[in-house]
Amino acid sequence: MKSDNLQKLYFDQLDQIHSAETQIREALPKMIEAATEMELKVALQNHLEETHVHAARLDQILLEAKGMVDPKHCKGMAALITEGKDVIHDATDESVRDAGIIAAAQKIEHYEMAAYGTLRTFAEILGTSQHAGLLDQTLEEEKHADAILTNIADTANDKAHKPA
Numbered sequence: 001m002k003s004d005n006l007q008k009l010y011f012d013q014l015d016q017i018h019s020a021e022t023q024i025r026e027a028l029p030k031m032i033e034a035a036t037e038m039e040l041k042v043a044l045q046n047h048l049e050e051t052h053v054h055a056a057r058l059d060q061i062l063l064e065a066k067g068m069v070d071p072k073h074c075k076g077m078a079a080l081i082t083e084g085k086d087v088i089h090d091a092t093d094e095s096v097r098d099a100g101i102i103a104a105a106q107k108i109e110h111y112e113m114a115a116y117g118t119l120r121t122f123a124e125i126l127g128t129s130q131h132a133g134l135l136d137q138t139l140e141e142e143k144h145a146d147a148i149l150t151n152i153a154d155t156a157n158d159k160a161h162k163p164a
Contacts, residue, residue: 010122011066017115020077021055024108027081031101036094039152047145057134080108099160102153109146116142
């Protein structure tokens with residue numbers, strides 16, 4: 001779709017973040033399985049549950065806004081998930097793997113925060129305050145997930161650090 005106006009761009013970006021959430025739902029179980037720190041496993045599991053809610057909100061917005069859900073493959077999220085898979089595969093030390101999983105998950109969270117913040121602003125400009133509210137709610141949940149990962153990283157990174 002050619003994005004020659006803000007509404008079309010908004011729809012395109014909604015489709016992409018929907019794809020991103022779908023990709024995250026598929027990737028998180030592998031991250032949970034690979035993690036060894038229980039606190040990290042729990043945080044990732046909780047975020048997996050939130051991700052289902054995020055996708056449902058996007059379904060609602062897309063159905064109301066354009067009458068259909070037609071996810072457009074999100075290349076950015078695909079690349080971030082591939083990086084995360086590489087970290088899981090390449091780390092031979094459990095503590096280092098956990099630190100890498102946290103880093104990969106935070107990259108994903110930051111991508112989502114940027115996307116949801118932008119979409120919320122687009123929704124406000126387009127006069128769809130209900131959608132803006134839903135997008136803002138998701139944005140706040142993504143920020144919270146990132147803060148939890150930061151707290152876990154404080155301990156996990158110390159465990160992974162082994163002077164050479």
